[in-house]
Amino acid sequence: MDWTRIIVNALEASVGLQTVVFALAAIGLNVHVGYTGLLNFGQSGFLAVAAYGLAVTVATFDLPMWLGIIIGLAAAVVLALLLGIPTLRLRADYLAIVTIAAAEIIRLTVRSVTFEETFGGSDGRQAFAAGFYNLNPYPVNEYNIGRFGFNERQMWILTVGWILVGLSCLVVYLLMRSPWGRVLKAIREDEDAVRSLGKNVYAYKMQSLIIGGVLGCLGGFIYALGQASIQPDIFGTDTTFFAYTILILGGAARVGAPVVGAMIFWVILSLSDNILNEAIDAGYISPKVIATAEVGQVRFMIVGLLLMLLMIFRPQGIFGDRREIALDAR
Amino acid sequence: MPADNDHETIGSTDTTVTTQEAGSRRGQRDAAGVALAGVDHQPGAAKPDAILVADNIVRQFGGLRAVDVDHIEIQRGAITALIGPNGAGKTTFFNLLTGFDQPDEGTWSFGGRSLKGVAAHKVARMGMVRTFQLTKALSKLTVIENMRLGATGQKGENVFTALFRGLWGAQEREITERADDLLARFKLDTKREDFAGSLSGGQRKLLEMARALMVGPEMVMLDEPMAGVNPALTQSLLGHVKDLREDGMTVLFVEHDMDMVRDISDWVLVMAQGKVIAEGPPDAVMGDQRVIDAYLGSHHDAPLTEEDEQLVLAEAEEALERERAEAEKENQ
Numbered sequence: 001m002d003w004t005r006i007i008v009n010a011l012e013a014s015v016g017l018q019t020v021v022f023a024l025a026a027i028g029l030n031v032h033v034g035y036t037g038l039l040n041f042g043q044s045g046f047l048a049v050a051a052y053g054l055a056v057t058v059a060t061f062d063l064p065m066w067l068g069i070i071i072g073l074a075a076a077v078v079l080a081l082l083l084g085i086p087t088l089r090l091r092a093d094y095l096a097i098v099t100i101a102a103a104e105i106i107r108l109t110v111r112s113v114t115f116e117e118t119f120g121g122s123d124g125r126q127a128f129a130a131g132f133y134n135l136n137p138y139p140v141n142e143y144n145i146g147r148f149g150f151n152e153r154q155m156w157i158l159t160v161g162w163i164l165v166g167l168s169c170l171v172v173y174l175l176m177r178s179p180w181g182r183v184l185k186a187i188r189e190d191e192d193a194v195r196s197l198g199k200n201v202y203a204y205k206m207q208s209l210i211i212g213g214v215l216g217c218l219g220g221f222i223y224a225l226g227q228a229s230i231q232p233d234i235f236g237t238d239t240t241f242f243a244y245t246i247l248i249l250g251g252a253a254r255v256g257a258p259v260v261g262a263m264i265f266w267v268i269l270s271l272s273d274n275i276l277n278e279a280i281d282a283g284y285i286s287p288k289v290i291a292t293a294e295v296g297q298v299r300f301m302i303v304g305l306l307l308m309l310l311m312i313f314r315p316q317g318i319f320g321d322r323r324e325i326a327l328d329a330r
Numbered sequence: 331m332p333a334d335n336d337h338e339t340i341g342s343t344d345t346t347v348t349t350q351e352a353g354s355r356r357g358q359r360d361a362a363g364v365a366l367a368g369v370d371h372q373p374g375a376a377k378p379d380a381i382l383v384a385d386n387i388v389r390q391f392g393g394l395r396a397v398d399v400d401h402i403e404i405q406r407g408a409i410t411a412l413i414g415p416n417g418a419g420k421t422t423f424f425n426l427l428t429g430f431d432q433p434d435e436g437t438w439s440f441g442g443r444s445l446k447g448v449a450a451h452k453v454a455r456m457g458m459v460r461t462f463q464l465t466k467a468l469s470k471l472t473v474i475e476n477m478r479l480g481a482t483g484q485k486g487e488n489v490f491t492a493l494f495r496g497l498w499g500a501q502e503r504e505i506t507e508r509a510d511d512l513l514a515r516f517k518l519d520t521k522r523e524d525f526a527g528s529l530s531g532g533q534r535k536l537l538e539m540a541r542a543l544m545v546g547p548e549m550v551m552l553d554e555p556m557a558g559v560n561p562a563l564t565q566s567l568l569g570h571v572k573d574l575r576e577d578g579m580t581v582l583f584v585e586h587d588m589d590m591v592r593d594i595s596d597w598v599l600v601m602a603q604g605k606v607i608a609e610g611p612p613d614a615v616m617g618d619q620r621v622i623d624a625y626l627g628s629h630h631d632a633p634l635t636e637e638d639e640q641l642v643l644a645e646a647e648e649a650l651e652r653e654r655a656e657a658e659k660e661n662q
Contacts, residue, residue, distance in 0.1 A: 175493065183479065183487055185468075186468045186471060186479050189470055190466045193466035196430075196459060196466075196542070197454060197480050197541065197544075197545055200451050324525070
C-alpha cells in the first residue's frame with residue numbers, strides 16, 4: 001500500500017475545491033439553521049442559481065463575467081425572497097417543505113429539454129470560466145511541496161475560494177456578536193418571546209434567509225469556476241445533506257465549525273476511498289467482500305458510521321458547547 | 331445545579347423590604363383604590379382614567395365562541411386581575427389584546443390609539459408588553475443576553491450597523507448597565523452569565539418579568555405569573571408585581587391563585603365562557619353570586635340552613651311513620 005499517496009490525497013482534499021465549496025454552503029446554512037433555527041433543506045438551490053446565473057450569462061448570452069456574478073447574487077436574493085415571503089410567517093416545517101421542493105424545481109427546470117438552449121439540459125454549461133482564468137496571477141507551473149501541490153489554475157481558484165471562506169467567516173463573526181445576531185439566536189429559541197419584546201421577527205428571519213443564501217451561493221460560483229463546467233445534477237438534494245452533515249460534524253452555531261466540518265468530511269471521504277482501493281489492490285480485502293466499484297458507496301457508509309459515533313459520544317459536534325446540549329434534555 | 335440554594339437566596343429578599351417601601355406601596359394602592367371607589371360593580375363599567383378600552387371583541391374557533399366581550403376598561407396605574415374557571419377564554423383574550431391573535435370582530439385601543447390589526451411586535455413597542463403562561467426564557471442565551479434583548483431602539487439590531495461595533499458599542503454599555511440594575515433588583519445578578527435554560531421555574535418567571543421591563547412598558551400583561559412557582563418565591567414575585575404599580579405602570583394579570591388576587595389586585599374582572607360576567611374590587615367580586623355560580627356551577631348544592639335541616643328531618647320522620655303504620659296494617 002502506498003501510504004504517501006493516501007496521505008497526500010487526504011491533505012489535498014483538506015484544502016481542495018470540494019472543501020471550499022461545501023464550507024461556503026455550510027457557512028450559509030449555519031446562519032439559517034444554526035443561528036436562526038430556519039430549517040432550509042434547499043441550500044443546493046442557492047448554489048444552483050448562482051452557478052447557473054454566472055454560466056448562462058457568460059456561455060449563453062456572451063456577456064462579461066462580472067455581470068454574471070451580479071446576476072447570480074441577485075438570483076440568490078430573489079430565491080430567498082420567494083421562499084421566505086409565503087413561508088416565514090408559518091411554522092418552521094413549512095419552510096423545510098418549500099425549500100426542498102424549490103431546490104428540486106430549480107434542478108429539474110435547468111435540466112429540462114424545453115430550456116435546453118438556455119441552460120444546456122442535462123449536459124449543463126461549459127466554456128464560461130475563461131474570463132476568470134485570464135485574471136490568474138500565478139504563472140503556468142506546478143506548485144508542489146514534495147508530492148503535495150496544485151497547478152496554477154487550481155492555485156488561483158483555491159486562493160479566491162479561501163479568501164471568500166475567510167471573509168464569510170468574518171462577516172458571520174461580526175454579525176453574530178452584535179445585537180442583530182442576538183435577535184436571531186433568540187428567534188431560534190422562541191420567536192413569540194422575541195415578538196413580545198417588540199422585534200419584527202418576520203423581517204429578521206427574511207434577512208437571515210437572504211444572508212445565508214448569499215453566503216451559500218458563493219459556493220456555487222467557486223464550484224462553477226473551479227470545474228469550468230456545471231451540470232444540473234450536482235445541485236441535487238445530496239448537496240444540501242452533505243452541507244447538513246458538515247454542519248453537524250463541526251457543531252452548529254459556531255463560526256469556524258462549517259470550515260473544519262467540511263475539511264473533516266472530505267478528508268474522511270478521501271482517506272476511506274484511497275485506503276479501501278489500495279487495500280483491494282494489495283489483496284488485503286477480497287473483491288468478493290468489497291469490489292472496487294463499490295468503494296464509492298462504502299465510504300459514505302463509513303461517514304455515516306462516524307457521524308453516529310459522533311452523535312453518541314460528542315452530540316454537540318466538534319466545536320459545540322456540551323452545556324447547550326444538556327439544556328435540551330431538561 | 332443546586333436549585334434549592336437559589337430559592338433560598340431569592341426567597342429571603344422580601345424580608346428586607348423596608349417599611350418605607352411598604353408605605354409607598356400602600357400609597358399607590360390607596361390611590362388606585364380611591365380612583366376606583368366610585369366605579370360601578372357591573373361588567374363593562376366605565377373607569378375614570380382607562381388606559382385600555384375594548385369593545386365587542388369576538389373570537390370564534392369553529393363553532394366555539396371562545397371570547398365574546400362587550401366592553402371593558404382597564405384603569406391606568408392599577409393592578410387588575412383577570413380570573414375565571416378553566417376554558418373561560420382568559421388567555422385567548424390576552425392574545426387578542428396583545429396582537430398575538432386577531433379577533434373576528436371588535437375594536438380596542440391602548441392609550442387612545444387603536445390596536446386593531448396592529449402586529450404583536452408593534453403593540454409591544456407602543457408600551458404594552460406581555461409575559462407568557464408557559465415561561466419563554468430563551469434557554470441558550472445567557473441571563474444578561476436575555477435582558478439586553480429586551481431593550482428597544484437598538485442601533486446594533488440593524489443588519490448593516492451590526493457589522494461595526496463602534497456604531498453600537500456605547501449604546502450596548504448603557505443597555506447592559508440598565509440590565510444589571512434590573513437583575514440586581516430581581517436578585518438574578520448572581521446568575522448573570524448562566525444560560526437562562528439552567529434557571530429554576532420561578533427564576534425564569536422573574537427573568538421574564540425583568541426582561542419585559544427592559545422594553546420600558548406603560549402596561550404589563552402577566553399571564554399566570556404564579557403558575558409553577560415555588561412557594562418560597564411567591565412572596566418575592568408578589569412584591570415585584572406591586573413594585574410595577576409603584577413605578578407607575580398598569581398591570582393586568584391572569585391568575586388562578588385567589589389569595590394572590592385578593593392580596594395585590596385593585597380591581598378584578600371575572601370571565602366565564604368567553605364573557606366578562608362580573609367586575610369589582612376583590613372582596614366584592616368573590617362574594618358575587620354570578621362568580622360563585624361560574625366557578626362551582628349554578629346547580630351546586632347550597633349549604634343547609636337550620637330551618638332547612640328541621641324541614642328535612644321532619645319529612646324523613648313522617649316517611650318513617652308512614653312505613654311503620656303500613657307495616658302494622660299488614661301484620662293485622
